[in-house]
Amino acid sequence: MPAVSKGDGMRGLAVFISDIRNCKSKEAEIKRINKELANIRSKFKGDKALDGYSKKKYVCKLLFIFLLGHDIDFGHMEAVNLLSSNRYTEKQIGYLFISVLVNSNSELIRLINNAIKNDLASRNPTFMGLALHCIANVGSREMAEAFAGEIPKILVAGDTMDSVKQSAALCLLRLYRTSPDFVPMGDWTSRVVHLLNDQHLGVVTAATSLITTLAQKNPEEFKTSVSLAVSRLSRIVTSASTDLQDYTYYFVPAPWLSVKLLRLLQCYPPPEDAAVRGRLTECLETILNKAQEPPKSKKVQHSNAKNAVLFEAISLIIHHDSEPNLLVRACNQLGQFLQHRETNLRYLALESMCTLASSEFSHEAVKTHIETVINALKTERDVSVRQRAVDLLYAMCDRSNAQQIVAEMLNYLETADYSIREEIVLKVAILAEKYAVDYTWYVDTILNLIRIAGDYVSEEVWYRVIQIVINRDDVQGYAAKTVFEALQAPACHENLVKVGGYILGEFGNLIAGDPRSSPLIQFNLLHSKFHLCSVPTRALLLSTYIKFVNLFPEIKTTIQDVLRSDSQLKNADVELQQRAVEYLRLSTIASTDILATVLEEMPPFPERESSILAKLKKKKGPGTVTDLEEIKKERNSDVNGGTESTPVNASTVSTPSPSADLLGLGAAPLTSSSPPPSTTGSLLVDVFSDSASVVAPLAPGSEDNFASPDLASSEVVSEEPADTVHDADELIHKFVCKNNGVLFENQLLQIGLKSEFRQNLGRMFIFYGNKTSTQFLNFTPTLICSDELQSSLNLQTKPVDPTVDGGAQVQQVVNIECISDFMEAPILNIQFRYGGTFQNISVKLPITLNKFFQPTEMASQDFFQRWKQLSNPQQEMQNIFKAKHPMDTEITKAKIIGFGSALLEEVDPNPANFVGAGIIHTKTTQIGCLLRLEPNLQAQMYRLTLRTSKETVSQRLCELLSEQF
Amino acid sequence: MIKFFLMVNKQGQTRLSRYYEHVEIHKRTMLEAEVIKNCLSRSREQCSFIEYKDFKLVYRQYAALFIVVGINETENEMAVYELIHNFVEVLDRYFSRVSELDIMFNLDRVHIILDEMVLNGCIVETNKNRILAPLFVLDKMAES
DSSP, X not given: OOOOOSSSOOHXXXXXXXXXXXXXXXHHHHHHHHXXXXXXXXXXXXXXXXXXXXXHHHHHHHHHHHHTTOOOOSOHHHHHHHHTOSSHHHHHHHHHHHHHHOOTTOTTHHHHHHHHHHHHHTOOHHHHHHHHHHHHHHOOHHHHHHHTTHXXXXXXXXXXXXXXXXXXXXXXXXXXXXXXXXXXXXXXXXXXXXXXXXXXXXXXXXXXHHHHHHHHHXXXXXXXXXXXXXXXXHHHHHSOTTTTGGGEETTEESHHHXXXXXXXXXXXXXXXXXXXXXXXXXXXXXXXXXXXXXXXXXXXXXXXXXXXXXXXXXXXXHHHOOOHHHHHHHXXXXXXXXXXXXXXXXXXXXXXXXXXXXXXXXXHHHHTTHHHHHHHHHHOSOHHHHHHHHHHHHHHOXXXXXXXXXXHHHHHHTTOOHHHHHHHHHHHHHHHHHTOSSHHHHHHHXXXXXXXXXXXXXXXXXXXXXXXXXXXXXXXXXXXXXXXXXXXXXXXXXXXXXXXXXXXXXXXXXXXXXXXXXXXXXXXXXXXXXXXXXXXXXXXXXXXXXXXXXXXXXXXXXXXXXXXXXXXXXXXXXXXXXHHHHHHHHHHHXXXXXXXXXXXXXXXXXXXXXXXXXXXXXXXOTTSSOHHHHHHHHHHOOOSXXXXXXXXXXXXXXXXXXXXXXXXXXXXXXXXXXXXXXXXXXXXXXXXXXXXXXXXXXXXXXXXXXXXXXXXXXXXXXXXXXXXXXXXXXXXXXXXXXXXXXXXXXXXXXXXXXXXXXXXXXXXXXXXXXXXXSOEEXXXXXXXXXXXXXXXXXXXXXXXXXXXXXXXXXXXXXXXXXXXXXXXXXXXXXXXEETTEEEXXXXXXXXXXXXXXXXXXXXXXXXXXXXXXXXXXXXXXXXXXXXXXXXXXXXXXXXXXXXXXXXXXXXXXXXXXXXXXXXXXXXXXXXXXXEEEEEETTTTEEEEEXXXXXXXXXHHHHHHHHTTO | OEEEEEEEETTSOEEEEEESSOOOHHHHHHXXXXXXXXXXXXXXXXXXXXXXXXXXXXXXXXXXXXEEEXXXXXXOHHHHHHHHHHHHHHHHHHHTSOOHXXXXXXXXXXXXXXXXXXXTTEEOOXXXXXXXXXXXXXXXXXXX
């Protein structure tokens, strides 16, 4: 069928396209294209001036060639020339070429700008339209510079044609996106807002996009758009389907505009004005009602358009999160869609319900659909729909249904698509941990995960199960028994061998009484897997074996035989060989006491955010995981059951690679000064070289101190006058947002801290490490509180042993009780004798008011309501200050969370701001605190506002937090 | 925001492409190939929205031609899904029973129509008469 071009037919173009279509192969096509490119090039280069028609024809051909994926490196000049043609058709094709082919950094922009300037000045609406389209599509900085002043005028001028206004609105939007600095807010802003009232719906459609973007960045300036948008929406929603004429689509009045208006309203909290609010609620109710009415048309377009508006209305309802009635109605509506025959609707309903699940008003309503969602997981044919179902199950999970949901997810995992397995594994691991009442269930779940989808169980997942088992002694025996049983399977996943090896190495003794799992049987079972495993797992197993030597002296010789075998001692892998040699040696020469100390049970892991959660967040991007809630749960969780945590002892042989990562070294204060744990070998060497002392030297640098004792004895003292309080407040600030770290260090002494706080109570472990090889005598740390501080802060501690051996570390526990809010910090004074010299060191102890913070989650509306309630001038404290660190959003968020308050997302209309909320617990009272941090990137400044019910609290928190950014 | 608007046939040949954010030409070819592969592998009962990299694809099939729109999270999927249909109806009205060939031979016209409907990644006009108005002006000029 010969196709004929409509309008001014261009034969050459038609022939060329037909030729391309007839090409039998890619090569033939490329050949034909190259021929055509050569032809056009010669035409452009030729002496004969081309007429407008030919230019247009060739430009069309170039466009087509570009579409086929070939770069066009000429013809731009010809296109620019077409811009100045007076014929609309030629001008049009010139602009088309430029907006498709020219990118914003082309050097032709100046020429193009000239043509645009002429067309804008022409007062010919069609020409103006073309020029504005071009700016909207190319939108370079030069264009912004040239036209940013002009376009707002065109947009708000009374005599501008509607179609020109539409283009101008989107043009301005483009310039604002590329170069906001050239588009200053001004008189025009209020007039732009009034375009929402324009008679012409096309203008309103274009203006709404512009206003939405501007309002996100400047919520205050565009506040009035809320009431205008509501009234416009109300007029559309209540109109008869014929009222809006051409803007009615299959009996739905202006669906796209309605969607946009509903989006715009999502930039703001619910309207404050009761009348506006009432009108909006009416609109939303009408939209929900319409979904229940019989359709005005059987056409799918009708229901699609209607549902597009409905889904957007539901998004707004969820965003406001304030009208329980609407939320529950939205939930019921989505529940209906879950069973709809249209896959698209089921998909969108699942997605939308996921956000609904996090609202306190509708969480319960969402939960009623659990069976439908589980069914979707089993029957949906589309993986993306199943994925949404998994997300929703995850979102609706709480203590009441966790067992069911986890079981269903595990079930689904057996047949799940490979693409989503890893994510499901992470989700199951998180839910199992978060909602475990009974930790045996948790252990079973994770082992099931490994059994079903071992390959998708990432390191974080099995690290975490070990962390939890080590920290909870009530589950250790069960865990040992369960892994032992799981390992009986003839083929088990390597991850199971890792978990099994680690757990039996620590707690195998708990099941050794049963003759069916005697030490020898345990060892043989593990060793039967050894040869099937990769090098890192074998390394881990070797560490298990040496731990067995300590746990079960009766099988020591069997293990020594294994270690001694050629396949170990002469293993080609250096790491394995080194371990075999060192472990064998250790088992031979060390006394039982030394073995018992070196191979002591792992100390509990410090409390911290689950690494699995971090991984899921990384996978899904921030925001998709309800991270704050998780973090809060983490902080409060009693995963670290045993609070009498032993200090991280440098001499404990840690099973190498996994523990290294679990500890996350950076966060664990004291290990940071010990030798890198990945080289377990060297750790052991240290033990031997210094075998007189059981404890390994704290710092690798200690030998230097040993080599020059006089330096330590005389100069240090003169360097540090006895009565200085070190670094004054610097130290305090360092610890405001974190609980662990090195508080003080000089050549003699290192002081490490580890602390935890809950409500108005806290406990701080202070570790004093002697960095020298000489004893400290009369070692006396004292806590000093001023009289004022004493009345608000109660500190209790026991004296420590007055002698600290060279290289040794002693620990002191301080119990803290906050009675009322306070400003200063207690002082820690340490006195001791070192090699005949008296030492006196004082440091401030970083116990600050914010440590007694408990985060509070709240919705936007609640936040602002409380914010307003605290409007008394004494309750507010504000500080504007210069940024001392790079202004990184993620770091800022982490600091606010570390500070102790909850970080509330999507509360502040300006997404660049941070808001937080929490409660300061003291014995006498609880003080609600709200905070808001507004960064100004251009000026590199922050404005921090604190509002609390107590003046001194506002003041102190503001002081503390201001130093952090 | 709409990131791109594509028309690709079942053989994987692109018939129209409009990007609202700059994409290098070799990346375009790759993206178009991947996008069509994604759409072709789906059956009728699968949903019309695909999560692809950091955006979503919304697609509709008309005979052998797929129209695929890439959007970010600020767009309403269902609204974009119907936008595609509205676009096809406009083409249908202009070409009276539009076919793939009409689109190939009148690429400039199709571009004008799309530019009237979507500008800078935003829906700007949905009224069919107003969308077609500039084209009718153009055609009248060409005839005279």
